[in-house]
Each structure stands twice: as structure tokens, then as C-alpha cells.
Amino acid sequence: MSRPRRPRLSLGWLVSAADRAGRAALPAALAVLLMVVAATPPDLPSAVPAVAFASVLFWTLFRPAAMGPAVAFGLGLLQDLLTFGPLGAGVLTLLLTHAAAMRWRRVLARQSFLVVWLAVAGFAAGAVAVGFALQALLTFAVPPVAPAVQLFLLSVGFYPPLALLFTRLHRRLERAEAAA
Amino acid sequence: MLRLSVPLRLALARLTLPGMVAAAFGTMLLGKADTVLVERARMALADILAPVHAVLSEPIGAARAAIEEVQHLIALRSENARLREENERLRRWQAAALALEAENASLRRMTGFVPDPQPSYRTVRVVADAGGTYARAVLLRTGPELQPVRGQVAMDERGLAGRITEVGSRSARVLLVTDLNSRIPVVLEGSGARAVMAGTNGPRPRLQHWPEGTRPVEGQRVVTLGDATTVPGGLPVGVVRWTESGAAEVELFARLDRLDMLRVFELGLSGILPPEAVARPQPRPRR
Numbered sequence: 001m002s003r004p005r006r007p008r009l010s011l012g013w014l015v016s017a018a019d020r021a022g023r024a025a026l027p028a029a030l031a032v033l034l035m036v037v038a039a040t041p042p043d044l045p046s047a048v049p050a051v052a053f054a055s056v057l058f059w060t061l062f063r064p065a066a067m068g069p070a071v072a073f074g075l076g077l078l079q080d081l082l083t084f085g086p087l088g089a090g091v092l093t094l095l096l097t098h099a100a101a102m103r104w105r106r107v108l109a110r111q112s113f114l115v116v117w118l119a120v121a122g123f124a125a126g127a128v129a130v131g132f133a134l135q136a137l138l139t140f141a142v143p144p145v146a147p148a149v150q151l152f153l154l155s156v157g158f159y160p161p162l163a164l165l166f167t168r169l170h171r172r173l174e175r176a177e178a179a180a
Numbered sequence: 181m182l183r184l185s186v187p188l189r190l191a192l193a194r195l196t197l198p199g200m201v202a203a204a205f206g207t208m209l210l211g212k213a214d215t216v217l218v219e220r221a222r223m224a225l226a227d228i229l230a231p232v233h234a235v236l237s238e239p240i241g242a243a244r245a246a247i248e249e250v251q252h253l254i255a256l257r258s259e260n261a262r263l264r265e266e267n268e269r270l271r272r273w274q275a276a277a278l279a280l281e282a283e284n285a286s287l288r289r290m291t292g293f294v295p296d297p298q299p300s301y302r303t304v305r306v307v308a309d310a311g312g313t314y315a316r317a318v319l320l321r322t323g324p325e326l327q328p329v330r331g332q333v334a335m336d337e338r339g340l341a342g343r344i345t346e347v348g349s350r351s352a353r354v355l356l357v358t359d360l361n362s363r364i365p366v367v368l369e370g371s372g373a374r375a376v377m378a379g380t381n382g383p384r385p386r387l388q389h390w391p392e393g394t395r396p397v398e399g400q401r402v403v404t405l406g407d408a409t410t411v412p413g414g415l416p417v418g419v420v421r422w423t424e425s426g427a428a429e430v431e432l433f434a435r436l437d438r439l440d441m442l443r444v445f446e447l448g449l450s451g452i453l454p455p456e457a458v459a460r461p462q463p464r465p466r467r
Contacts, residue, residue, distance in 0.1 A: 036229060036232060036236070039308050039310075040237050040309070041237070041309060042306050042308060042310075042318040042319070042439055043309075043436070043438055043439060046309050046313055068196065069196045070196065070200060072200070073203065073204065076204070080211075081221060081225045082229075083309075083313065083315075084311065084312060084315065084346075085313070085314070086208070087207050087208060087210065087211025087218050088204055088205065088206075088208030088209075088210075088211050089208070091204040091207055092201065092205070092208070095200055095204055096201075098197075099201075102197075131313070134208075135313075135314055138208060138212070141360070143314040144314070144360070144381045147314050150313075151313050
């Protein structure tokens with residue numbers, strides 16, 4: 001592998017660098033946008049954790065360069081602040097989701113959508129259980145079970161439409177990278 | 181950019197995740213240790229996002245209105261019949277209320293009753309959910325013209341909805357009465373007994389701690405207990421319903437599943453009087 005030539009500082013280089021940075025940040029930015037949108041309707045069960053979970057899981061599986069631990073941490077922090085939940089619960093849940101997805105990445109990235117979705121249900125059950133335990137631990141009270149079940153269903157249900165959107169974006173990014 | 185050797189870079193990459201997990205535990209500790217800082221961070225974010233939420237809630241509200249419109253069209257006939265019947269009933273109530281009002285006014289004149297100050301309120305928009313998975317709360321978009329105070333109550337057009345728990349410069353968080361952590365002192369109308377209404381995360385909060393001998397009666401109205409500084413008394417809350425398992429619950433008047441506007445009540449007094457309003461003790465003249 002030959003080391004790339006050190007680029008000179010020029011307008012062309014700056015544009016391509018901005019291009020690359022934009023591409024790298026796009027998944028995280030989209031996740032932030034989706035989370036803010038999910039936090040808006042006041043009378044539905046909160047889908048913010050479900051959206052954050054789907055984002056972290058999808059990008060970790062299919063584009064890990066754009067979803068490192070630091071990004072998962074940031075999204076978790078945003079989730080905790082947005083939902084006024086106990087600080088750190090969302091952070092740890094998303095980091096563990098990221099770690100689990102990283103571990104299973106090589107197997108899952110090659111499977112059909114249905115198999116991935118089944119695995120997502122497994123990950124979601126784990127994430128909701130961790131979130132439930134952290135909520136109990138950090139508030140010193142056992143939270144009700146019904147919202148946890150609701151969140152599990154939301155996490156599983158939100159994955160396919162979001163994955164469809166993310167897959168399109170992923171393909172676009174791949175094409176742009178091939179062209180660059 | 182820093183040039184690192186490949187093994188070092190690999191080692192660093194492997195260390196990022198454990199480092200971040202450690203940092204997550206750090207944030208948990210921080211969240212427990214410095215609640216003021218965390219609350220400030222939350223409200224700062226809420227202040228930034230309040231206008232964004234307000235813009236986003238427009239199309240969501242429009243979609244919901246369209247759905248409701250269709251539902252109304254479908255239920256037009258039965259709804260009309262129900263409204264006719266209700267109108268008839270309300271007319272009778274109106275006559276009763278007018279008679280009682282006149283009687284009340286004459287009795288007040290006779291006894292020289294000093295009326296309570298009329299609470300004033302401002303109506304603000306609900307822009308976002310602020311509850312997450314395990315809590316029931318909403319975010320209000322306030323402005324410079326309304327500076328809510330913690331502890332003030334908010335109601336929709338029918339009844340009590342919740343209480344303000346966090347205040348930012350452009351937004352405020354209202355913990356709904358159904359939240360697990362909500363405790364609202366209430367009065368049972370008629371008997372005048374006091375009780376505490378505790379949220380259960382379900383649609384109907386529970387009544388607790390009523391004095392012995394004044395059992396809440398099915399269908400009895402529940403109103404707020406005024407506290408002279410932030411909460412006006414007598415705001416409608418709901419009616420008592422006994423469950424089959426023998427627990428007293430409150431069927432709320434407020435429609436918490438469709439909040440779009442809330443009235444935030446303020447009494448003339450704020451919690452702390454401004455310093456110039458307090459008569460300072462004058463130093464005693466020296467003899």
C-alpha cells in the first residue's frame with residue numbers, strides 16, 4: 001500500500017476535504033434531525049430512543065466509519081437531554097448497541113434484510129432491557145413495564161422505514177465516493 | 181494532521197470504545213452529582229430547539245387536523261344527535277347556574293365577603309414532548325412576555341394538565357399530572373376534604389391521603405388546592421372514579437392526549453416579593 005501524497009493546500013483540496021467531511025458527518029446529522037423531529041409530537045409515545053437506536057445500529061453495521069463510539073456517545077447525550085431522562089442512560093445504551101453491532105457486523109452485513117431485522121429485534125430487546133435497568137438504577141424506582149414494551153415495539157417497527165431511507169443515502173454516498 | 185504508526189492507531193481505535201463507556205459512567209455520575217448544571221444544559225437545548233419544534237409541529241398539527249376532520253365527517257350524524265342531547269342538558273344547567281350565581285352574589289353582599297383575587301393566565305403553545313419513555317411531560321414555548329415560575333400550574337381549556345418543573349428563557353417543561361412523579365394537592369368539592377392526586381403513568385391519577393371519615397364519593401368533583409403564592413384554588417381537575425379493585429382515581433377533564441395550547445396561571449404575587457415591596461425595619465433612633 002503506497003502512502004498517498006501529502007495534498008497541497010489549494011481551493012480544490014479544500015473543496016474535496018469539505019466534501020469528504022460532509023459525507024462523513026451526514027449520517028450523524030441525519031440522526032440528529034430525525035431525533036428532533038421525533039421529539040416534536042407531544043401526545044404520542046416518544047420515538048426518540050427508537051430513532052437513535054435505528055440510526056446507531058444501521059450505520060454501525062453498514063458504514064462504521066461514519067458511526068464511531070464518539071458519535072454514538074453524542075447521540076446518546078442528545079437523547080438524554082431531549083427526553084429529560086436520567087443523564088447517561090441513553091449514552092450507555094447506544095454505546096452498548098454500537099459495540100454489539102460492531103461485534104456482529106461481519107456476519108450481519110452480508111445477510112438478507114429479514115435476517116438483519118430479526119437481529120435488530122434481538123438488539124432492541126437488549127437495548128430496552130439495559131435502558132430499563134439504568135432508568136431503575138438512576139432514579140431509584142422501578143419504572144413501569146408498559147412503556148418499555150412500547151419502546152421495544154417502536155424500535156423494531158421504526159427500523160424498516162428508516163433502514164430504507166438510510167440504504168438510499170448509503171448507496172448515494174458510495175456512488176459519490178466511487179466518483180471522487 | 182498527526183501521523184501515527186499503524187499499530188499505535190489500531191491500539192487507539194481499540195481504546196476509544198472502552199474510553200467512551202467510561203465517559204458514559206462519568207456522565208451518569210455528573211447527572212447525579214450536579215443536577216443544576218444538567219438542568220441548565222437541558223433547558224439551554226430546549227431553548228435552542230423550541231423554535232425548531234414550533235416550526236416542525238405545524239405540518240404535524242395540519243396532518244392531525246386533517247385526520248380529525250375525516251373522523252368528524254364520518255361521525256357527523258351520531259355526533260349531532262349527541263350534541264343536541266347535551267345542549268338540552270347544558271341549558272338546564274345554565275339556568276341552574278344563573279340562579280345560583282344570583283343567589284351567591286346576594287349572599288356575598290349580605291356577609292361582606294372579600295373575594296379571592298382573580299387568577300390571570302396566559303395561553304402558550306405546546307411544541308414538543310419532553311417526557312421520553314418513562315415520563316409524561318411536554319415542552320411549552322414561552323417568550324419574553326411570559327416568564328413562568330416553577331410550581332405554576334397549567335391547564336387546557338377543560339381542566340388541570342400539569343405543573344411547571346423546569347424553566348428556560350424561551351421554553352418551559354410541564355410535568356403532566358399523569359406522570360409517576362406528579363403529586364398535586366387537591367380538594368374534593370362538596371366535602372372540602374383535601375387529598376393528594378398522584379400520577380401512575382396511566383390515564384387516571386390516583387387519590388391518596390384523604391382524611392379519615394371523608395371518603396371520596398364516586399362522581400365527586402376534584403379541584404386544585406390554592407397555595408396563595410403560585411397555584412390558584414378551585415381550578416377544575418376531574419371527577420372521582422372508584423376502580424373495581426377499590427382504588428380512588430380521578431377521571432381528568434383535561435385531554436392530555438391532544439394538548440396543543442395550555443394556560444399558565446399566575447397569581448398577582450410571585451413567590452418572592454421584590455425587595456422594594458418589603459418594608460425594611462428602620463434603625464431605631466438613638467436615645
